[in-house]
Amino acid sequence: MSGTIPTHGPADPSTGAPLVEVVSAGNEVLIGDVLDTNTNWLCTRVTGLGGLVRRTVMLRDDVAAIGAELRGCLARRPALVFTVGGLGPTGDDRTLEGVALGLGVPLALHLGAERMVAAKYEEFFAAGHVPFPEMNESRRKMAWLPAGAEPLVNPIGGAPGVLCRRDGVRIVSLPGVPGELRAIVDESLGPLFSEIFGDARYEERSLEVELQDESAIADVLRAAEERHPAVYVKSRAKVLGSTHVIRITLSARGRDDSAVAALLAPAAEQLLTQVAAAGFSIRPAAETGRGGAGG
Secondary structure (H helix, E strand, O other), X not given: OOOOOOOOOOEOOOOOOEEEEEEEEOHHHHOOOOOOHHHHHHHHHHHHOOOEEEEEEEEOOOHHHHHHHHHHHHHHOOOEEEEEOOOOOOOOOOHHHHHHHHHOOOEEEOHHHHHHHHHHHHHHHHOOOOOOOOOOHHHHXXXXXXXXXXXXXOOOOOOOEEEEEEOOEEEEEXXXXXXXXXXXXXXXXXXXXXXXXXXXXXEEXXXXXXXXXXXXXXXXXXXXXXXXXOOEEEEEEEEEOOEEEEEEEEEEEEOOHHHHHHHHHHHHHHHHHHHHHOOOOEEEOOOOOOEEEOO
């Protein structure tokens, strides 16, 4: 790689990408009632920002299990940990208890978070969504945060997101409702993402080979990986209409667009040349791939 990505936190030693972990909590996910689309969305978003998701895990709504997992996260020292789910007003919403346990701090009523929750329920009442506007203990529960935490504005729902920091690791707790999770990420985490990811870039390029047997180009793929170690090369079989193709996806991270292009272009050219020389039809894929920047 031409230089490393400037980051402000623990990073992958081979790529310089900030390391991220995702901890999803919810009995409803583990019994199959709810499909966890949140983890997939977060992984896509982090990758587009130039981060590297190293680990994801799904847990039950169990305080001890969440606390133990968070202690493991802290020991591995990623730049960022997301927890997903368990921030609501009911008795089984216990993720913040687990976060507090993992951090070794008590829960404390955060007055700023309490004001956020109260304002939301007044708004919900005015819109006819709830029967009364006043705070009660169930609603106030959402304002009990790990000591030292910062509430994050939830533009849609009642439960604030939560930001904790420990020894260079940021822990962001998000609600499990997908719309709320995405709104907090999109509208409340911009400064944090700039802090962690800087202006790092991530980009993908895809090639398609008219081929059914992936092993026929395995040596060519291996040669590209060895010559371009900063480029991740992934292949998978697809069927387009009646045609069997192998989709080769090249991805790289860098400090800016030109740095990423300098990594991807020669790797793509090598594959185009060597696969064609092996007697197979290869072309750039119609879909251009995804990319993004921090901030």
